[in-house]
Amino acid sequence: MNLFGETSDWETKLEPILEKYKGKRHPLEYQNTYQLLIMVILSAQDSDANINKIAPVLFEKFPTLKSLSQTDIETLIPYISKVRNFGTKANWILEIAKTIQNDDDIPLTMQGLTALKGVGRKSANVILRETGRPAEGIIADLHVIRVAPRIGIIKEAKDGNKVEKDLMQVLPKNIWSEIGMAISFLGRETCRPKPKCDECLIADSCHYYATEVI
Numbered sequence: 001m002n003l004f005g006e007t008s009d010w011e012t013k014l015e016p017i018l019e020k021y022k023g024k025r026h027p028l029e030y031q032n033t034y035q036l037l038i039m040v041i042l043s044a045q046d047s048d049a050n051i052n053k054i055a056p057v058l059f060e061k062f063p064t065l066k067s068l069s070q071t072d073i074e075t076l077i078p079y080i081s082k083v084r085n086f087g088t089k090a091n092w093i094l095e096i097a098k099t100i101q102n103d104d105d106i107p108l109t110m111q112g113l114t115a116l117k118g119v120g121r122k123s124a125n126v127i128l129r130e131t132g133r134p135a136e137g138i139i140a141d142l143h144v145i146r147v148a149p150r151i152g153i154i155k156e157a158k159d160g161n162k163v164e165k166d167l168m169q170v171l172p173k174n175i176w177s178e179i180g181m182a183i184s185f186l187g188r189e190t191c192r193p194k195p196k197c198d199e200c201l202i203a204d205s206c207h208y209y210a211t212e213v214i
Contacts, residue, residue: 010153011172014179016201021182026130028052033131034065034103040126041092041118046084054082065106068097092118110136122160129177138171139180140164143187150191151183152207 027048030036035055043051058079062068068076073090080086096116100106107113108131113124125139138144140160144167149156154166164180171179190196195208203209 008152008170010170011175013202013205014153014171014175014182017182017186018175018178020201021185022178024181024185026126026181027188029055030130031059032103033106033108033127035059036127036130037096037106037116037119038068038093040123041096042080042083042089044085044089044118044123050083054080065097065100065103068093069101089118092116108133120160121164125164125180129181135173135177138164138167138176139184140167141180141184143184143191144180146193147183147187147191150195150208151202151205 026036028036028039028043029052030039038058039051039055042054061079062071062076071094073094076090076094077086080090083089096118099116107115108128110121110124110128113119113127114121119127121137122140125135125137126141128135129139140148140163145158145160145163148154148163148167153170154163157163157166167180168176186200186202190200197203197206197209197213200206200209203213
């Protein structure tokens with residue numbers, strides 16, 4: 001087996017998970033781009049499940065960026081106080097709301113999104129994918145950081161930006177939009193910290209399966 005993308009046709013090897021997860025919505029339960037932006041920022045170093053839990057009350061109170069721009073931090077914080085690093089995130093969100101003002105003016109490019117406080121490349125890639133915009137990178141969340149090296153697509157790295165860069169060098173651009181989320185879903189459901197290799201659709205192409213299981 002060719003490892004770490006040397007001459008491997010990863011597009012073909014990853015086709016089973018691309019097919020299974022293509023178009024599957026991100027686990028954040030957002031209703032529009034405004035909600036997606038805010039929830040992605042809140043979910044940093046926190047769980048999607050926790051953000052989904054606090055979101056309905058938050059967005060009932062602040063249904064638009066405009067409404068958020070007209071509040072203050074003391075009013076906002078009780079709605080996000082169960083989120084990790086809520087104080088910092090509250091400041092980020094309020095600054096974004098006051099800067100953009102209108103939901104329709106949310107930038108949907110990598111450059112525009114990463115210029116916002118609290119939005120890194122991973123978050124921007126999620127937003128671009130979920131809003132159907134052309135991919136400018138590959139989602140590299142905690143699951144992708146763990147799973148992509150385990151499969152053997154890239155070498156191990158702890159930094160998401162490094163993982164993304166390595167994946168972009170190995171994988172063709174035509175699958176960038178979907179492959180990050182496909183690997184993430186694989187990591188959430190099958191290739192968990194204790195992997196369920198017998199259930200995996202790409203076990204035959206996996207470095208871990210070939211070296212640790214067989």
